[in-house]
Amino acid sequence: MCGIAGIFHPETPKPVDPSRIAAMIAAQAHRGPDGEGIWTAPGVGLGHRRLSIIDLDGSPQPMQAGALTITYNGEIYNFAELRTELERKGARFVTEGDTEVLLHGWRAWGPALLDRLNGMFAFALHDADQGTLFLARDRMGVKPLHYVELSDGSLAFASELKGLLAHPLLRRVPDVTAVEDFLAYGYVPDDACLVAGVRKLPAGHFLHVQRWQGVPRPRRWWSLSFADRAGGSAKALGEELLARMRDGVRSRMVADVPLGAFLSGGVDSSAVVALMAEASKAAVKTCTIGFDEAGHDERAHAALVAQRFATDHHAQVVRPDDFALIDTLVHHFDEPFADGSALATYQVAALARKSVTVALSGDGADEMLAGYRRYRFQAAEERVRGMLPDRWRRAAFGTLGRYYPKADWAPRPLRAKATLLALGTDGDEAYARAVGVTSPELRAQLLSAEARRVLGGHRAEDRYVAAMRAAPARDALDRAQYADMMIWLPGDILTKVDRTSMAVGLEAREPLLDHRLVEFCATLPAGMRLHGGEGKWLMKRSLERYLPKEILYRPKMGFVTPISAWFRGALASEADGLARSRTLVESGWLDMAQVARLADAHRSGRADHGRTLWQLLMLERSAKRLFG
Structure with missing residues (x-):
């Protein structure tokens, strides 16, 4: 795992100052942390920071x-299979790692190389003979890549936004549409950036820049489809699912450094550990963090799995209110990121780094096999929508939803406002609201009149609605999962894992996002993903030979962060201070009186x-850090 950066002049081969590349890396x-390299030539400069995982003493980068x-x-x-194939074609290798495979693969197949790769990656490849720069990002968006066109005509790119911010020609001007997006979702999606002009290469896309032809739009090289359905019995499909999970895990256990796994005690991480133990001759190293709060601590479940598979288990109790980490997270995420589980993810990554350099995680299973509770709610609401005429349903539930009180204080069965509003609209719109954090109505109150004018009708939910309506899908569950795979997964989940693991020099790998496994799961009948209200149904059924039912069928917990309690306790002064924040006042984005009322009501x-x-x-x- 590494950090990359570079500069390319598409119009004319101007010299690139190596000191700028040095600052960016x-x-x-x-x-x-294990090494760095800089290479420049007329019109181009590439930089690299290395975390050595394979071929530790070889494979320096940039590589020629x-x-x-x-x-x-x-x-x-x-890479080993591709290397063998390329050697048959006459390629001669001088290193033992995977980087050189990309170079020879490009020479053999050009952009079609991407279709042959199974991995997580973001890379920049310069072809001096063709005068081109080729930027590519993996199918799921596991690895990040930012780029920007600068005032001198150059194209600059970097793994993280902070790499671009090190370039003196990048103007730090905020993009208000990204503020709207962030307030809606709690993260800035992959098609947006808080710094105007900066773009993120979308997952499954490449950018092929030819000198003297400007910078084109990115091109999609991979897409996910839910349009087809696999045939066969639940038993047969379950066996195939398990085989593909096994392949995903085993392929990600290749490393020349200590390797382990995150173990929360949930289904996904437990499944990964079970399959690792099956494939490993030595005890698997596992890491768990716990909280001294009833209902929030999963250490006992993790210990049960660790004992079952005789892992080398490490557990640590951490403080969920370690507020000193807030500024650490702000530094590593660059853009604002409000998924509260980032605190715990950083802590478990730091614990893992004490004993391993590579850790496998269970991320991705909820998205590909309908594990989130919101899928169950969406399915139930769709059944109600299907039973009632649209006109009557919209009028009745829409009216009830508008007038029903927002009873945050009440028991959950009485908090019906969101459900009533959802039933009063169509499924795509309702799901777009369901995945959000701050509702469109509350955002309209929080944003200043000037910000709303600048937005010009831009609404964060529209990207979800558009993705669901354009999805290659058969039903509502397909559409919801597709949109999450395209938007939520790279924007929130994978960003969180990448930034927190890289912050401590740890490589995180996601075996359940092996693209062959993901593509297979998209073909499973909806009833094998979500069955009788049980998400990940086929996966759980297939894992019964490995894991006890108390692990497979217990309620989903996840990393719970008591944020609401914080702002009535230790962070109460921070809530009050937001309404007086010089940074927010000078931004002009928010109605500060409304911010004060919000903090007081909470x-x-x-x-x-x-x-x-x-x-x-x-x-x-984040705004203070980015814009001063």
Whole structure:
């Protein structure tokens, strides 16, 4: 795992100052503590920070092979097979790692190389003979890549935004549409950036820049389809699912450094550990963090799995209110990021790094096999929509939803406002609201009149609605999962894992996001993903030979962060201070009187605005760091 950066002049081969490349990779030194490299030629410069995982003493980067030079972040899990194929074609290798496979693969197949890769990656490849720069990002968006066109005509790129911010020509101007997006979701999606002009290469896309032809739009090279359905019995499909999970895990266990796994005691991480133990001759190293709070601590479940598979288990109790980490997270995420589980993810990554350099995680299973509770709610609401005429349903439930009180204080069965509003609209719109943090109505109150004018009708939910309506899908569950795979997964989950693991020099691998496994899961009948209200049904059934039912069928917990309680306790002064924040006042984005009313209503217990206050706090800290 590494950090990359570079500069390319598409119009004319101007010299590239090596000191600029040095500054861009120095800003990302945490991504590669084991070494660095800089290479420049007329019109181009590439930089690299290395975290050594495979071929520890070889494979320095940027790496050259004739006219080709590459800087690369990631792992190609099938590099050995590709190397054998390329050797049959006449390629001669001088290193033992996967980087050189990309160079020879490009020479043999050009952009079609991407279709052959099984891995997580973001790389930049310069072809001096063709005068081109080729940027590519993996299918799921596990590895990040940011780029920007600068005032001198150059194209600059870096793994993280901070790498671009190290370039003196990048103007730090905020993009208000990204503020709207962040307030809606709690993260800035992959098609947006808080710094105007900066773009993120979308997952499954490449950018092929030809000198003297400007910078084109990215091109999609991979997409996911839910349009087809696999045939066969549940038993047969379950066996195939398990085989593909096994392949995903085993392919990600190749490393020349200590390797282990995150173990929460949930289904996904437990499944990964079970399959690792099956494939490993030595005890698997596992890491768990716990909290001294009833209902929030999963150490006992993790210990049960660790004992079952005789792992070398490490557990540590951490403080869920370690507020000193807030500024650490702000530094590593660059843009505001308000997923409260980032605190715990950082802590478990730091624990893992004490004993391993590579850790496998269970991320991705909820998205590909309908594990989130919101899928169950969406399915139930769709059944109701299907029973009632649209006109009557919209009128009745829409009216009830508008007038039903927002009873944050009440028992959950009485908090019906969101459900009534959802039933009063169509399924795509309802799901777009369900995945959000701060509702469109509350955002309209929080944003200033000037911000709303600048937005010009831009609404964060529209990207979800558009993705669901364009999804290659058969039913509502397909559409919801597709949108989550395209938007939520790269924007929230994978960003969180990448930044927190890289912050401590740890490589995280996601075996359940092996693209062959993901593509297979998209073909499973909806009833084998979500069955009788049970998400990940086929996966759980297939794992019964490995894991006890108390692990497979217990309620989903996840990393719970008591944010609402914080803003009535230790962070109460921070909530009050938001309304007086010089950074937010000078930004002009928010109605500060409304921010004050929001904080007061939460602190008094009249409403629960904890997640929105957390968003505002992260927005304030990030904006201060980015824009001064």
